[in-house]
Amino acid sequence: MTSPHHSDLSAHIARGLSDLAEFVAIESVSAQGRMLPEAAAYVTRLLEAEGFTVREYPGTVAPVLVAEAGSGPTTLLIYNHYDVQPEDPTELWDSPPFALTEREGRLYARGVSDDKGEFISRLAAVRAVRERHGGQLPLRIRWLLEGEEEVGSPSLDAFVEAHADELRADGCWWEFGSITPEGRPVASLGLKGVMCVELRCRVADSDLHSSLGAVIDNPLYRLARAVATLRDDTGRVTIPGFHDAVRDPSPADLAAIATIPGDGQAVRDTYGVTRPLATGPDYFRRTNLLPVVNVNGWSGGYQGEGSKTVLPAHGSVKLDFRLVPDQNPEQILALLRAHLDTQGLSDVEVVELESHQKPARADAGHPFVVACLEAAREAHGLEPIIHPSSAASGPMSPFNEFLGVPCVAMGIGNLGGRIHAPNENILKVHFEKGVAFGVALLERLGRGL
Amino acid sequence: MTSPHHSDLSAHIARGLSDLAEFVAIESVSAQGRMLPEAAAYVTRLLEAEGFTVREYPGTVAPVLVAEAGSGPTTLLIYNHYDVQPEDPTELWDSPPFALTEREGRLYARGVSDDKGEFISRLAAVRAVRERHGGQLPLRIRWLLEGEEEVGSPSLDAFVEAHADELRADGCWWEFGSITPEGRPVASLGLKGVMCVELRCRVADSDLHSSLGAVIDNPLYRLARAVATLRDDTGRVTIPGFHDAVRDPSPADLAAIATIPGDGQAVRDTYGVTRPLATGPDYFRRTNLLPVVNVNGWSGGYQGEGSKTVLPAHGSVKLDFRLVPDQNPEQILALLRAHLDTQGLSDVEVVELESHQKPARADAGHPFVVACLEAAREAHGLEPIIHPSSAASGPMSPFNEFLGVPCVAMGIGNLGGRIHAPNENILKVHFEKGVAFGVALLERLGRGL
The missing domain is CATH 3.30.70.360 (Alpha-Beta Plaits)
Structure with missing residues (x-):
């Protein structure tokens, strides 16, 4: 088995971009209850086509999906969501929010980064790996998708606790992640x-x-x-x-933090911060x-x-x-x-004011984390940047608490990705890198931790 | 000379109420620049009819009037204003805001208390005293009227300083005052x-x-x-x-404060105060x-x-x-x-945020103050309540500072008078008492301090 190259993956990348155009066209705005069953059905169809069994459970405003396929020495849990933020103010978009549009190397649409592009890039990696392994996967993948992340994941905590056996894994690949302008992948191992x-x-x-x-x-x-x-x-x-x-x-953790480049000057410049x-x-x-x-x-x-x-x-x-x-x-x-x-x-x-979220963090030295970083080095050709925790928050703690798994957030976002805002975007090259990283990760985990 | 009785004053009271109906019908809202010259002209006409010479000076948004009449051992400065607060929200008035309306012993209109009723009750007293003295006044009255009090008296401070000679007096009768439900007159000798x-x-x-x-x-x-x-x-x-x-x-001052009845319980009850x-x-x-x-x-x-x-x-x-x-x-x-x-x-x-006002206070033992209290005892038949200072603020300090005179706020307001609010009102009996107090005060000052 050789490491994946873009040339190997071009067909899967092209098909993934075609899927992504279909997926962003489904206006699955959870805050407004728009097209959530349609988005769940679309995800189900794509996953079933790759040999996944998909179970659908009721959530609070949208179904929760649990898909499973493959077998091998490692079980990987993947967490994504199929809902998106509302698109308004629509007038500030430079292209229709639910039409995938390419301009100057970027792909624009609501959800193209958060979180449909992440899901589709991972699905493209699954297809590539299956193709290499004669239609099989060298590991077990359990894929949890919810449609309520943008409204605070009201069902997730109880769902993970109640379905712990069904979700048990060696590690969880979290729904987001980013790549720096220099091309370095950024891994976050926790959320506040x-x-x-x-x-x-x-x-x-x-x-x-x-x-x-x-x-x-x-x-x-x-x-x-x-x-x-x-x-x-x-x-x-x-x-x-x-x-x-x-x-x-x-x-x-401390070693990882010490090697993060920069000191926030870009943030201070962007926002004109006078009191750091x-x-x-x-x-x-x-x-x-x-x-x-x-x-x-x-x-x-x-x-x-x-x-x-x-x-x-x-x-x-x-x-x-x-x-x-x-x-x-x-x-x-x-x-x-x-x-x-x-x-x-x-x-x-x-x-x-509303339900709280507990903090979550995985140790930077955990074998699953180490495997993710190895795959990132291989796919990106650059040293990953590791944040033991993001400064932000999210529904990660039930995965730590009820499944006992570390969560690693790696993905295809960029600092100018404008998630939750008009002109949400990803770099097309990051989508390609994301597929390559997915392939490297699945292959790496297929060899055992 | 005997002390005035209501029976003596009934014709002047009736004429005053007729004037008051005319005066409140002039919608002299300084915040909106409405009918200010008309109100100044009305005041001028009334004063000139009583033998005053009236000089008109430009203010910031409305003319300043200085009227003078009479001679005697004492010079009294009276300060009033002819502008009123805006009437909105109009829908909360139970009768038209600019039509003097009597209901259950009260007179309602914008400005009926603040400050047109005060002015007219004092004018009625001047008429009564002139009548008793053969058309003369037994003291010199200098009457300062502005049309900008409800917008913060932007011209007053400089005007008083520049016209100090014209305004010099032994004491100043301030534009407002109140009477308790029990009929006791309340005198304020200062403003914060x-x-x-x-x-x-x-x-x-x-x-x-x-x-x-x-x-x-x-x-x-x-x-x-x-x-x-x-x-x-x-x-x-x-x-x-x-x-x-x-x-x-x-x-x-301390002796006066010690004899003020009550301890604010009415205020606490009215507003449901939980943290006095x-x-x-x-x-x-x-x-x-x-x-x-x-x-x-x-x-x-x-x-x-x-x-x-x-x-x-x-x-x-x-x-x-x-x-x-x-x-x-x-x-x-x-x-x-x-x-x-x-x-x-x-x-x-x-x-x-805007021009400040300096604090002002007269000593409760000043002879002018003592004379005002004597007149109040005579007219009301009850002991006055003396506040060395109101808790509120106003443009009193230039009178202390540039004229060196004490200011005594005594008048016809009541605790439920709703000044600045819909259904502004006075008690009709307080208007009558106000005329009687005015007569007593002018007579008292006519005998010298």
């Missing part, structure tokens, strides 16, 4: 947890004239004081006990390992032009907490409540 | 100063994903920390130097004497339903400071800036 809460305070039934501020408390002051006690000026959360459960990073909390080597240590609290917005009182001397009756502040292993959102919520009480802020109400 | 500022903070050119909160500062945290350092949980301002210029209240800062004897000490900072509102980031994991690029907080003698707004602004710098918050910008 997230918990969104609102702080609320009320001092009266209705707004009052601000001259009464001499004798009646101010809800925005109460909330400001609450926010000011949550972190310090360095960004470190100051809620007592908040850091107690934080897992020490492994030597492999970290530059230099501290930058990626923070994005990977630091749990933080963010103020997302606040409301209360007068917000128009000029002044209005009002004492607001009530106000609110929206926060999100980004958590790292092994912080538990429910425990953090309890610590927050206790902290506010200790600070004399028992009148500040804490309301969790 | 006010300064409105906005704190602003920006960390980037555009909003970012909140996962970047690990490495980029949060403007709402910065602003929350700024707000939290401005006061303590008791409501005391904690800006270093803030209290240095606060004038010690006089023994007469003061009850009992401390209540009126604070409303009269305590300088405070109020958070009027804040904006920044996501304010809709549910959560959005955004790191806002910028945010702002609106504040007002209520100041007491001899705090100087410009000095307070400098102290605020220095305080934020000391707190490591140099990036938090301070913007003054």
